[in-house]
Amino acid sequence: MTAFWILAPVMVIAALGILVVRKAVHAALLLAVVMISLAVLYAVLEAPFLFAVQIIVYTGAILMLFLFVMMIVGVDASDSVVETIRGQRAMAVVLGVGLAVVLIAGVGQLTLGTVVGLDAANEGGNIEALANILFSRYVFVFETTSALLITAAVGAMVLAHRERTGPRPTQASLAAQRVRGYAERGEHLGPLPAPGVYARHNAVDTPALLPDGTPAESSVSRTLAARGTIRNAPDLADDIEDVQRSLGGLPGGSGTPADTSAGSGHNTENPSTGTGGPGTDEEAHR
Amino acid sequence: MTDVTPYVVLSAILFSIGCVGVLTRRNAIVVFMCVELMLNACNLALVAFAKQHGNLDGQIAAFFVMVVAAAEVVVGLAIIMTIFRTRRSASVDDASLLKY
Numbered sequence: 560m561t562a563f564w565i566l567a568p569v570m571v572i573a574a575l576g577i578l579v580v581r582k583a584v585h586a587a588l589l590l591a592v593v594m595i596s597l598a599v600l601y602a603v604l605e606a607p608f609l610f611a612v613q614i615i616v617y618t619g620a621i622l623m624l625f626l627f628v629m630m631i632v633g634v635d636a637s638d639s640v641v642e643t644i645r646g647q648r649a650m651a652v653v654l655g656v657g658l659a660v661v662l663i664a665g666v667g668q669l670t671l672g673t674v675v676g677l678d679a680a681n682e683g684g685n686i687e688a689l690a691n692i693l694f695s696r697y698v699f700v701f702e703t704t705s706a707l708l709i710t711a712a713v714g715a716m717v718l719a720h721r722e723r724t725g726p727r728p729t730q731a732s733l734a735a736q737r738v739r740g741y742a743e744r745g746e747h748l749g750p751l752p753a754p755g756v757y758a759r760h761n762a763v764d765t766p767a768l769l770p771d772g773t774p775a776e777s778s779v780s781r782t783l784a785a786r787g788t789i790r791n792a793p794d795l796a797d798d799i800e801d802v803q804r805s806l807g808g809l810p811g812g813s814g815t816p817a818d819t820s821a822g823s824g825h826n827t828e829n830p831s832t833g834t835g836g837p838g839t840d841e842e843a844h845r
Numbered sequence: 846m847t848d849v850t851p852y853v854v855l856s857a858i859l860f861s862i863g864c865v866g867v868l869t870r871r872n873a874i875v876v877f878m879c880v881e882l883m884l885n886a887c888n889l890a891l892v893a894f895a896k897q898h899g900n901l902d903g904q905i906a907a908f909f910v911m912v913v914a915a916a917e918v919v920v921g922l923a924i925i926m927t928i929f930r931t932r933r934s935a936s937v938d939d940a941s942l943l944k945y
Contacts, residue, residue, distance in 0.1 A: 560851070567855050574862040574882060578869060586875045590882065593859070597885055604852070604896045606904050609888075609911075616911055621881065621918050628922045629874060632935045643938050648869050655865030662857035671848035675899030685901075689908070692901055697909075704912045711916035718923035721930070 562603050566596040587625050594618045605677040608686050633782070752778040765790045852893035859886035873925045873935045877918065884914045 573592040580586050598613040681688055693701055740746040752775050755767040764783050766774035774791070776784070783789055859882060866879030888907040895903025929935050 563851060563855075567851070570855065571858055571862070574859055577875070577878060577882065578862065578866050583872050583874050586878055590878050593882060594885060597889060600852070600889060601892055604849075604892045606892050606895070606907075609892060609904055609907055612908065612911060613888075616915055617881075617885070621915060624918060624922055625874060625878065628926060631926060632874065632929045643871070651865050651868035654868065655861045658864055659858055659861035662861065663854050666850060666853045666857060669850075671850060671897055674848055674897055677896055677899055677901070680899055680901050688901055689904060692905055693908075697905055700909060704909065707913065707916050711919045715919045715923040718920070718927050 562599060566599060570596045583629050584626070587622055587629065590625075591618050591622050594622070605681060606685065608689055633785075754778045764788055849893040849897045853890050856886045856890040856893065859883075859889070871936050871938055873928070873937050873940075874922075876937060877921055877925070881914060881918070884910055 570593050573589045573596075576589040577586045577593075580589065594613060594617045598610050598618070601607075601613055602610040677685075737746075737748060741748045752767050754763045755765045755778070764779060766776060766789065767778040769775050779789055863879045863882035863886060866882065867876055870876050870879065888910050891903040891907040891910070893903075895901060895907075925935060928940055932939055934940075
């Protein structure tokens with residue numbers, strides 16, 4: 560029972576964590592904790608075959624599938640914890656606690672008697688004993704699961720397959736579309752501007768600055784914008800300004816924070832603010 | 846301890862937590878994870894009772910639950926991906942076209 564008393568609190572805490580964490584990836588990791596702990600409990604309960612199957616099928620296959628789908632779907636507004644129906648969360652918690660109380664009270668009133676144990680049933684090996692039952696008494700159920708698995712595989716392929724309704728766009732058609740957009744709506748013909756890369760973090764999450772000091776929204780990935788992880792160039796510029804002030808004065812004094820950030824781009828020789836990259840990258844847009 | 850009551854109680858707690866998760870979470874993937882948690886809780890009870898009664902039928906049942914859960918996850922995640930592709934959202938609140 561030692562393993563149980565160690566693992567049970569861990570499992571309950573991890574399961575409660577699934578309810579409150581905001582990010583789906585964290586929920587998946589907490590679920591992995593619960594499932595591996597369950598596998599250990601299976602081993603304690605004399606079910607070595609299910610111990611292996613639990614780790615291989617659940618933590619190995621199913622959770623990886625969850626993580627793959629999360630990679631494709633990404634992070635969006637559905638991760639928010641704002642409730643859409645008023646009082647739904649409180650009602651759900653009351654219901655859950657009620658269910659737990661009813662179930663535990665029901666179990667508590669039972670007297671199960673002494674554990675028979677699986678020593679006799681597992682004589683000659685747990686896997687052999689399971690196979691004996693599986694391929695005799697449950698052979699029809701076993702065969703039915705094959706139909707179920709085939710149906711699931713075909714269903715997943717049908718659902719995940721996307722039929723192409725139009726012709727595949729070629730490079731020539733994309734170029735023609737671009738030129739048409741320029742002719743009709745005056746859209747920029749060339750490639751999108753590159754983001755401003757500051758030497759303090761070699762990332763692409765800081766938008767480039769336009770000549771008037773405003774950030775160029777089109778210079779950062781839409782994915783980063785959706786995640787809300789875009790940095791503010793003027794904020795970074797404040798740090799750079801501090802460094803420059805400590806080194807003695809700003810080159811070509813400027814007023815607004817946006818302007819100073821643009822000015823800091825010139826200072827490519829300053830070793831503290833980084834060299835080459837940050838300055839030239841911004842220069843390109845000005 | 847002469848019986849497997851603690852295991853069954855743990856299973857009931859995990860099942861209730863999964864139930865609350867299905868009711869409160871909005872991300873369809875997390876809702877699915879909570880369904881998996883409930884299935885796992887049932888498996889724990891089945892395996893515990895298999896030991897209690899000295900009978901392997903419970904373990905066979907748990908094995909079949911795992912098979913069905915695997916099939917269910919494959920189809921369910923494919924549905925979530927299809928919905929995401931058409932509606933750009935994995936929230937269970939956004940898929941409400943059949944409501945009106």
